[in-house]
Amino acid sequence: MQEFDIVVIGSGPAGEGAAMMAAKNHRRVALVERSVEIGGGCTHWGTIPSKALRHAVKTLSDLRHNPLTRNYYNANPPEYPQLLSSADKVVESQIASRRRYYERNRVPVFEGSASFLDANRIEVRGESAAPEILKAAHFVIASGSRPYHPPDLDFTHPRVKDSDSILRYGHHPFSVTIFGAGVIGCEYASIFVNLGAKVTLVNTQDRLLSFLDEEIAEALSYHLREQGCLIRHQEEYERVEPRERDVVLHLKSGRRIKSDVLLWANGRTGNSDGMGLAELGIALNSRGQVLVDDCYRTALPHIYAVGDVIGPPALASAASVQGRFATQHILDPSVQPQPLEMIPSGIYTIPEISSVGRTERDLHAARVPYEVGHAAFKSLARAQMTGETVGMLKLLFHSETLQVLGVHCFGDRASEIVHIGQTVMADPATNSIRYFINTTFNYPTMAEAYRVAAHNGLNRLA
Template sequence: MAVYDYDVVVIGSGPAGEGAAINAAKQGRRVAIVEEQDTVGGNCTHKGTIPSKALRHSVKQIIEFNTNPMFRDIGEPRWFSFPKVLKRAEKVISNQVMLRTNFYARNRVDVFFGRAQFSQQGEVVVEGDKTGREVLRSKNFVIATGSSPWCPPDIDFDHPRIYNSDTVLKLSHTPRTLVIYGAGVIGCEYASIFSGLGVKVDLIDTRDRLLSFLDDEISDALSYHLRNNAVKIRHNEDYESVIGDDHGVTMTMKSGKKLRADAFLWCNGRSGNTKGLGLDKIGLEANSRGQLQVDEHYRTEAEGVYAVGDVIGWPSLASAALDQGRSASADMLSEDDFRYINDVPTGIYTIPEISSIGKTEEELTAECVPYEAGQAFFKDTARAQISGEPVGMLKILFHRETLQILGIHCFGDQASEIIHIGQAIMSQEGEANTLKYFVNTTFNYPTMAEAYRVAAISGLNRISNL
């Protein structure tokens, strides 16, 4: 059994693990990273962020082809199967794997493929299918094992018509009807994807409105456009049973309703991947959701052991996970560029997409903050009219007296790109972080960024009329 010594050992090669490993390697440390799957990239690359967003992009192109009259000279509207669309995602995944494999090679990071388990303080055993048992020793460890769909034991996920958000990527046919249970970010994204392929979708929400952490107006807009695309949203429902047979799946709800569909997709909750890590050997215990508790420097209660990414819970975003990994390794190596990641924009890749940062109107109202809102509707901007993407809006929330920007909410095409302009301004000090920046800045025309100027002027007009 081979034994290796390292300065830092990272468990998991998703965004969080990659950020930690590469940052430590850049500081001249000897680094090893352990990945349970056959190739690097973690669940982000293989099962979550990358495949679902690649799927969404392909579906969006199909929708444009089928609805834009200009394309009728090429041919009539076409139907595309889910497996065919999935092939595009597989190409993106392979490109991402190659890119990340080169990252590790270029930075002299040793990659071990297998299942990692702590055997004692300062030591993990890697059990590889091809390499056997290998021991990695270090004073510093980063647990970045990510998360997986939480699957209740009373539902048979081995049934060929019952899927979760990981296994749905193996779907080999296109169902005519689909029930999605769980209307969180993942559930709403897949509702957009499947409805865009012409699938009749029932979206079951256990709460009273979609994505309640969003600004009410944005949440309402999402509900409208999902319904406009024939998604049936059912709020305040809980399942009683989910039974699959040779021809479909029947879901009975506690309210007494029964739904029948060709397939069933579970998108209700995720658990941290901590099972089998041997945490008891180093004095750690995960909570009921499989997540690890960390302090504001991403340190666990075990000496020299950090945890980052989905395995620690909020915000469970690939963007934040990468930065958390970088920050954890900076703290571990006593570098001066540590920062706690708490200013994270929301990016939701529904059709149309959603992105926001800062406070919502509901939060500001509850806190008795005197605010006002400026809005720009995409249908009124030249760039949106040119691109044929008129759906959406940008909303800026600002303090009525100081004009400080308090929150930015965007719904529509490229929302996750547009938000970063506002994010950059919100991070500035003094008058640079006020509505005046957008009013006094000349934007390229026509652009989507111009919506900031339109919204800012709209907001100023609201307070000048009082």
């Protein structure tokens, strides 16, 4: 048996954040990872490969629409399996980098599945080595999540996929049905429709991504339809009929949708099974997500849980913050968690969406006096040069104090552009819509959208 101050279970962004924070503070920390390679779902079958695929598809879409390159594209159109391979080098590089982090910080990595023997000991069982028993004063569970599988759906059928297995699909689909129009469903709808597939996106709600600012969500819906995606709102799943040459999705409305492949993207399940958590008295919800308090402590206060295994917001960036905070709280229980509302969301559709802060709906409900500033990308010189004229930047600010309350961006590089607004919002000394007018931006850049939007908003004030 080996003893440590902290044992972290899972090597995704949450686990890495927790382990590195412990190592930098000179604590004896060990990491447990059940996969052969570290990095978690984010690196191997989630964020990294799907975003690399998205980038490859976006590049091809640009070639297809550019008059200088469209003839080359039409003569040599790559297929889906070729595009998937574009992620291989990125994944390999990420694994190598992360392994070096643990080596340089002298954090031992134990390969295998972890299960609690009691409140202070876990057993790690790998496929080849003998079981290891690790004892620690504190544990951080960062085991991630996986796609939810309804019990009546046969995911072994080659035409029924989830968001993990679709990245191993070996054919070029002519038509794709996506059930579930959350972030993952919308991202894959963008990918496949820009790949030239006939895409039907089935949504159980009355509109896409209801947590977004309504104007941004409507813009996404419009552009998905413009690209050729058919969106079906307020539909309920009844059954799936996989066949040899296609698959049919039966909906409770009576509608039947036939396609080459069905991508199930409706919810996720926490990777908490087999760890013996219930036996310790640690509560789980119906989706296997661990219940925690505001400081990410479970029912046993020396055992923390962070990242996707606790549910929303289920962002890699948020998971890393949660992991670091869990270790900080172990070291100093007086520290307070970082407000998650200041963590930007990034949705990698084509075009991208990113936002931070409050929406118009939030401000209206709270009766906060606010005004709106817009900048249409089509009016920016940089966007005209690159041809990325679809999209806008939207700033929400207090109409009396001029404090920036929300930043919402739809368009190319939105996930990068949003950080300028995030930085201003985070500092009370600079948080004013006038900051964007008094600051000099390079020209031509996409960043000058902030200056345009700020002028637009101030011009609206009475």
